[in-house]
Amino acid sequence: MLLRMSTLFLRTLREDPADAEVPSHRLLVRAGYIRRAAPGVYSWLPLGYLVYRNVERIVREEMDGAGFQEVHFPALLPREPYEATGRWTEYGDNLFRLKDRRGVDMLLGPTHEEMFTLLVKDLYSSYKDLPLSIYQIQTKYRDEARPRAGLLRGREFVMKDSYSFDVDDAGLERSYAKHRDAYIRTFDRLGLDYVIVSAMSGAMGGSRSEEFLQVTEVGEDTFVRCDGCGYAANVEAVTTPVPSPIAWDDLPAAHAEDTPGTPTIETLVARANETFPRADGRAWTASDTLKNVVVTLVLPDGTREPLCVGLPGDREVDTKRLEAAVAPAEVEAFDEADFAANPALVKGYIGPGVLGEKAASGIRYLLDPRVVPGTAWITGADEPGRHVFDLVAGRDFTADGTVEAAEVRDGDSCPACGGSLHSARGIEIGHIFQLGRKYADALGLQVLDESGKLVTVTMGSYGIGVSRAVAAVVETSYDRLGLCWPREVAPADVHLVATGKDPSIFASAERLAADLEAAGITVLLDDRPKVSAGVKFKDAELLGMPTIVVVGKGLATGVVEVKDRRSGDREEVPVGEAAAHIVAVVRAR
RNA sequence: CGGGGUAUGGCGCAGCUUGGUAGCGCGUCCGCUUUGGGAGCGGAAGGCCCCCGGUUCGAAUCCGGGUACCCCGACCA
Structure with a gap:
């Protein structure tokens, strides 16, 4: 192939475009690879499209090489399958909806689990047909609230999505592993600097999920890595090492004290040090307090219910982590009206005494994993201006369970080796999920097994952001002069x-x-x-x-x-x- | 959906405070010169100054109301 600059459809810009900040966006526009057509929607120019096709080719070669078969669904889809899985409503405003001339609802596909599942259901009915992995490379549409950073988060983008179908969990495990290997080969060829992190399967259901994150400051996802071992996890999926329970035989009994004007952790710690100094001479700190944060859960059917999270006072609740933990419910703030509806809660002085499904408030109470039996706390006494000291978990109160909802901080302990975690940012370039039977159940995908019994198929779902990968490649390979393409994707x-x-x-x-x-x-x-x-x-x-x-x-x-x-x-x-x-x-x- | 910023020729910007015929650099076109680090000189084309309304003899500029875009947050298989 020979391209001539004299006739190439190209205009490079001498200066950076004013509306682009991240390097991939700035350089791809300046070098004449892409142009914005609408918010979050981009046109590919000749050089850009050559790069795009190279990335697509590499993805396709690795999929084919792993034995997966390519199919191609429409982007324009009927409503019914999405109605069956509840996603017509679940997707909310993020779904591009349209009506045909007869007023029939249609949508532009945001992802294709339903279509794949139905196609397999259409054609296959025996365990002998499985395992099967099929994929497509297809334009996806999501009406994002805020598209940003050029190709990194668009409303139209290209995704390679694969789906595996197996009769049993062991089969799913094998299909998942094959995809994982294929993804490693793909991203290695693309020259990306990535990590594989544990992720939450969240609302998608299923048991295992990992994200491939291209490590870069401009990434939207926060993850943590361990200095000592290979542990890496999305911040939502980080687990807290659970300390061993402590014997409480020698601990003093709990005692409530007057602590007027201390509705916040800061004021409480100050008052405690002033009025009730510790016997051992050490000062009280926020981590000696047990903070009880009440939120409202909104379930998918619209039901609202309160939930209280108890965690050390030196940590905030991380809404993303909490939402991941309570998915598919969403989390909203607990407002004045909610307090009015729950008179047992004394704002600023909430303690475990009234919390729990069987306690006065009836509010479900979940504890941070650090609050193990035998740990002693200063916490609310459920009366205005009063706190309880030496309240011992397990001895003086219990909860309905534990929850991973506390913020993760640099220096926190690694759940795998006890080393030190630190956080970094990344671009999600791939995501592999063990979906399980959620979609097969909803859409009735069953096959006959060896004994002639109907069994529900178990599925995996695997995505690569192909157009996003173009931007991700740029993020690893540019300098102050411009782009520096890896040879395999260069135009x-x-x-x-x-x-x-x-x-x-x-x-x-x-x-x-x-x-x-x-x-x-x-x-x-x-x-x-x-x-x-x-x-x-x-x-x-x-x-x-x-x-x-x-x-x-x-x-x-x-x-x-x-x-x-x-x-x-x-x-x-x-x-x-x-x-x-x-x-x-x-x-x- | 909250917070901040911006909107003037293809691109990057000034002008707005204090109303008076729309400007600069780059790019584009023509001519001559130039040809190893975004050339020089001369000429030219190209603008509903985001939109609607108001004030005024007169609005890019002042006032009111919209809209769009960018950034941060919320959201995001």
């Missing part, structure tokens, strides 16, 4: 710059380009006449082909210049050997 192998006014220079460049093309190398030839060398060099750096070849003033001494875009290394090569040399450079990686 062309070589950017061949002809600079000078002597016709013999252009003739030499043409010959070299033809030789390279004949050898199977893709070439972007800058054959623009009357364009200064500086402009051509800047464009070559901005556009980011992995190898830049300059045919110019060196020709007088019989050499051309070969530069590596990423390292900046350059060497001079005799014209006669140039083609062979460049072929070797390109093939080396």
Whole structure:
């Protein structure tokens, strides 16, 4: 393939676009790879589409290589299947809905679990047909509340989605593992710097879920990693190491004290140190207090119920973690009206005494895992201006269970090895789920097993953001001059710059380009006449082909210049050997 | 859905405080010169100044109301 700058449909921008901040967005627009068509909707220009197709090709090769079969569903879908699984309403405003001329509801697919499940149900009915893994590469539509960062979060985007179908859990485990391996190969080929983190399966149901996160500051997902071992988890899925219970034989009895004007943890700690100093001389801190945070859960059917989370006073409730823990319910703040409806709760002085399904308030009470039996706390006495000291978990109060809802902080203990966790950000480039039987149940996907009994199929769901991966690749490979494509996704192998006014220079460049093309190398030839060398060099750096070849003033001494875009290394090569040399450079990686 | 910011030629911006014929750089087109780091000179095209209303002799500018976009948060298989 030979592309000519003289005729290429391309306009590079000299300055950064004002409405783009993250590097991938800024550079893809500036270098003329994409243009915004509408909020969160982008058009691909020739160079961008070449990159996109390369990424898609790699994804497809790895899927096919793993033995998965490609199918293709429509993006325009009927309402009924989504009604059957409840997602017509569950998806809410995020679903692009439309009506046909007869007023029949349709939608633009946000994901295709229903369609895949129904297709398999249509055709297959025996355990002998399974396992099966099929996939598609398809445009998806989600009416995001806030699209951002160019290709990273669009309302239209391309996703590769696969689904596995197995008769039993062991089969699902194998299908999941195959996808996991295929994803590792895919992202390695794309040159991404990623981690695999444990994730919550959340509302999707199922037992196991992992995300592939490209590590970068501009990512939207927060995850934690352990310094010591390989543990990594999405912040929603981090588990707290549970301390051993402590014997309470020697602990003093609980005693309520007057602590007027202490509705917050700060005021409480200050008052405690002033009026009730500890016997051992150490000062009270927020972590000695037990904070009881009440929220309202909104269930999918609209029912509202209060929930109280008890956690050490030095930590806040992380709403995302709490929501992940109580999914599919959503979490809302507990407001004044809610307090009025629950007179047992004394705002600012809530204690375990009234909490729990069997206690005065009847409110379900869940504890942070750190609050193990034998730990002693200062907490609300359920009377205005009073707190209880030396209230011991297990001895003086119990709860309805535990919940992972406390914020995760840098330095927290690793649940795997006890080391220290630290947080980082990432772009979700892939996600693999063990869905289980949620969709098969809802849509009635069953097969006959060996004994002739109907069994519900168990499924996995696996996604790669293909258009997002283009942006993710950029995030790993750019510098202050512009893009630096990895060879496998670059629009062309070589950017061949002809600079000078002597016709013999252009003739030499043409010959070299033809030789390279004949050898199977893709070439972007800058054959623009009357364009200064500086402009051509800047464009070559901005556009980011992995190898830049300059045919110019060196020709007088019989050499051309070969530069590596990423390292900046350059060497001079005799014209006669140039083609062979460049072929070797390109093939080396 | 909350908070902040912005809206002026293809791109990046000034002008607005204090109302008076819309400006700069880049890009584009023509001519000449130039050709190894976003060239020089001369000429040219291109603008409902986001929209609607108000004040005024006169509004890009002042006032009121919208809308859109960007960023942060909430949300996000």
